[in-house]
Amino acid sequence: xxxxxxxxxxxFRYAIxxxxxxxxxxxxxxxxxxxxxxxxSADQLLSNIISLERYVSAxxxxxxxxTQDPSFILIDVRDKESYGKYTLPNAINIPLKxxxxxxxxxxxxxxxxxxxxxxxxxxxxxxxWAICNRLSYANLHVLKGGxxxxxxxxxxxxxxxxxMPASAFELYNTRKAASMFFGVVYPDQAKINTVVKRxxxxxxxxxxxxxxxxxxx
Amino acid sequence: xxxxxxxxxxxxxxxxxxxxxxxIAFGFVLESSGFSSSRKMAGVFYGYDFAVLKVxxxxxxxxxxxxxxxxxxxxxxxxxxxxxxxxxxxxIIGGAIMxxxxxxxxxxxxxxxxxxxxxxxxxxxxxxxxFIGIFIFSELYSFFEPIYTGYFLGNITLxxxxxxxxxxxxxxxxxxxxxxxxxxxxxxxxxxKVFY
Numbered sequence: 001x002x003x004x005x006x007x008x009x010x011x012f013r014y015a016i017x018x019x020x021x022x023x024x025x026x027x028x029x030x031x032x033x034x035x036x037x038x039x040x041s042a043d044q045l046l047s048n049i050i051s052l053e054r055y056v057s058a059x060x061x062x063x064x065x066x067t068q069d070p071s072f073i074l075i076d077v078r079d080k081e082s083y084g085k086y087t088l089p090n091a092i093n094i095p096l097k098x099x100x101x102x103x104x105x106x107x108x109x110x111x112x113x114x115x116x117x118x119x120x121x122x123x124x125x126x127x128x129w130a131i132c133n134r135l136s137y138a139n140l141h142v143l144k145g146g147x148x149x150x151x152x153x154x155x156x157x158x159x160x161x162x163x164m165p166a167s168a169f170e171l172y173n174t175r176k177a178a179s180m181f182f183g184v185v186y187p188d189q190a191k192i193n194t195v196v197k198r199x200x201x202x203x204x205x206x207x208x209x210x211x212x213x214x215x216x217x
Numbered sequence: 218x219x220x221x222x223x224x225x226x227x228x229x230x231x232x233x234x235x236x237x238x239x240x241i242a243f244g245f246v247l248e249s250s251g252f253s254s255s256r257k258m259a260g261v262f263y264g265y266d267f268a269v270l271k272v273x274x275x276x277x278x279x280x281x282x283x284x285x286x287x288x289x290x291x292x293x294x295x296x297x298x299x300x301x302x303x304x305x306x307x308x309i310i311g312g313a314i315m316x317x318x319x320x321x322x323x324x325x326x327x328x329x330x331x332x333x334x335x336x337x338x339x340x341x342x343x344x345x346x347x348f349i350g351i352f353i354f355s356e357l358y359s360f361f362e363p364i365y366t367g368y369f370l371g372n373i374t375l376x377x378x379x380x381x382x383x384x385x386x387x388x389x390x391x392x393x394x395x396x397x398x399x400x401x402x403x404x405x406x407x408x409x410k411v412f413y
Contacts, residue, residue, distance in 0.1 A: 007307040017394045024282050027392040031289060 039134040048133050055144040056116055058153045059171075062178040065089055072114040073107060074143075077128045088118065088150065089182070096124050099131055111138045147170035155179050171208075255323025255339055256411070262306050263322050265411040267401035272392045281387055295383075306364050314352035317363035324344070 040048075048054075052078045064072060065088070074091035076083050083093040094117075108115060115132075117125035117140070125142045132140050144148070152158070157175035160168040177185070227235070251268070252259050260266025287293040319325055322343040324332060329347065332340025354361060376383045 014398070018398070019280070021278060021391050021395065022388075024286075025278075025388045028282065028285050028289070029388045031384075 012142070014030055040136045044136050049130060053141050054129055056141045057144050058150045059175070059178075061088070061116065061143060061150075062154045062175075062182070065182050066178060072116055072141075075099065075107065075115060075117050075128075077117055077119050077124050082120070086147070088147075090206070091118075094128075096128055099128055108132050108135050108140075110133070114139045114141055114142045118146050121146045121148055155182065155184055226407075238387055243327070244334065247328055247331045248335060252328045253336070253337065254330065258325065258328060259320065259323040260411070264404050264408040267398075267405055270401055271398055274397060278387075278391045278394045281355060282391070285383065300374055302372050303370040304364075304366065305368040305370060307366075307368065310364065318346075322385075348363070 039045075061074070065133075074088050075092045076087045076093045077096045077099070079095050080093060083091075083095075087093070092107060094101075094107065098104065099108075106184055114136075117128045119125045119128075122142050123146075124142060125146060129142050130141050145153070157172055157179065160172050180186070247253060250272070252272075257266050258269055261269045284293060284295065284298070288295040304413055313327075322329070322339070322341060328349065329340050329343045333344050358365075360411045375381065
């Protein structure tokens, strides 16, 4: 009896398999679709965003620029016009809206250099950082305070008041020296320059006199 | 397997040994399902045995459904899988030559080696012919090269290039498979039986 029933069922085995196949394939069509995560997971991204490790201070960047550190790339995420007016030395312009263009991928998706984003503030730079971080690109940083921070700390450092500690004065001197490297001329320094210019003139006149005397002999 | 190798769970110098093990398993399955017989292989073209069609179609459908379920559940990323590159004219001409060889000799390259292993003389002749073909191709490579490496379309799939919905494509593909099986069975019953 059991054998007969088994034979009866097994004569339908191909039909059963076909139905199973159709059901499985149909299941793929029917299953609710969801948007898949691209790049790193949401939790990871959130914890990366909360972390302040991405920020690099303007002092660090100026030090790297002065020592000609070859290990990093500066990326200006402002638009082309602002980039044309002023930018950091050797910065590459990748406007935020063109961040994911194919031509710029080689700069961002690599593990050779540290990438430092900056904009006027760190706002747009942070956005660029978040987008690239989500795509799990490596070695991304943001210039803390952006170009405004750059101006207030390096280009135009605030003079410490007299009751501040010596370290504040040292920092001020370092920043002042750095700003001079980037082309800022201070009034006291400018005076020195004019003095230096006068000196050779005097020497030249002295030399002329000597020559005249020699000719007389 | 790629996952295990890429994460150095299995060192890369085990590659060849793994390949040999997979090859032995594959050959065993081919032989035990009768695929080392050229009559069975050619049967699909004469209509008396559709085992080849059924096996390959079933394999493709089962694999694609399985992969897309794994993708849906997040175990496999379909976008990360290797897709064989397409060289249009190379594929068309090579496919035609392969098809003629298949009908004429009754073997495909894999099953012919199976036939060689169990000592079939037609398989020996077939493999000899295959090596002659390889020799001619290698000698005339510079002549064939423009076709061999030209007309490159990249690693494309039907789903990407036509913008089809993959799930519907799979569903329709499995329907086609089942219709093909039914039709094949119908044809086989009509054709006079061949014993081999």
